[in-house]
Amino acid sequence: MSGIKQIFNKEMARIFKDKKMVFSVFLLPVLIMVVILSIVNGLASNMKDDIESHxxxxxxxxxxxxxxxxxxxxxxxxxxxxxxxxxxxxxxxxxxxxxxxxxxxxxxxxxxxxxENYQEGSQxxxxxxxxxxxxxxxxxxxxxxxxxxxxxxxxxxxxxxxxxxxxTVFQINSDNDEMYIQDEKKASGKAIGTMLPYFITILLFAGAMGIGTDMIAGEKERGTMASLLVSPIKRSSIVL
CATH class of the missing domain: 3.40.190 (D-Maltodextrin-Binding Protein; domain 2)
Known part of the structure; x- marks a missing residue:
């Protein structure tokens, strides 16, 4: 267990000391998501305008x-x-x-x-x-x-x-403009909160993939994988 902890601390120290890694793991996925959502929203708006003008x-x-x-x-x-x-x-x-x-x-x-000639029972x-x-x-x-x-x-x-x-036996809210009683800020917060778990999940996977690929390919490129393998640590600890 101590070997796993040592390797984990080494990886975390390497990640947070590397500005490029911090940017690619934590900031780049957010920026990509914002850009993609902006493009999708713009395309959807253009498509809606095109359909309405057709x-x-x-x-x-x-x-x-x-x-x-x-x-x-x-x-x-x-x-x-x-x-x-x-x-x-x-x-x-x-x-x-x-x-x-x-x-x-x-x-x-x-x-x-x-x-005009309809009578009861007619088709x-x-x-x-x-x-x-x-x-x-x-x-x-x-x-x-x-x-x-x-x-x-x-x-x-x-x-x-x-x-x-x-x-018309009765009507429902036909002239009731005040049917919704809500706090607009709270409603907006709820909408954001509904999407937040999806964003967090995407960011976690995107960040984990960046770190995970670097743990294998990066260790081999830097030549530190051989040092890990000959160190007095179980290989199962390295894998975990």
Missing amino acids: VAQVYIVNEPEALNDILDASKAKFKLKSIDGAKEMKQAKKEILDGEADLIVEFPDNFQQEI IPQVKTYQNPSEDYSRTAADNMDAALEAYRQFLLSQRVSDMEQL
Whole structure:
């Protein structure tokens, strides 16, 4: 045990007396982490801005008249193109697959008539959407279109039901701007504290790898490994 302690003290003394080693083990991983996180954050922000500024190419089948007004009122950017027939639908799906288009919205035939003539027990019309979830533009266009279709659904429902409030039994925090009661500094500290264990783990592994490689390769380069091996210390102590 004394041999392990002696070797450990020698290594610690060598590390903390070497400014380059202290920098590479304790400071360099922190700097690298900060730089990487800054780059990742910048790339993510640029990607988000690019997606938000993108005008989605959307194909629509059997487009209702009132839908245009709903889409114009939304904040999303759509470039609409009507298609008809199986051949155009097949071509549109191919463009979705290739990433050349973003979304297809298919309304059933006689959609408006089915809405107006609906009676209890009638089949509810189904609106179909086609997207490519592996494409950011397509996924975002689908989310924005879902929001617009929900607004369109509420518009049609308001025409069918005279008082929409009858369908809303109660609301939750619809006008409660003070629903969160918290200390902002404490909340920020909690967020940092959540990430801190991961940072410490990364730093420990990064520092240990730097020291560990130098213990073997460095001892051989400096010629001190032979001295250790011939010293009256068990080789198991050297390894430990």
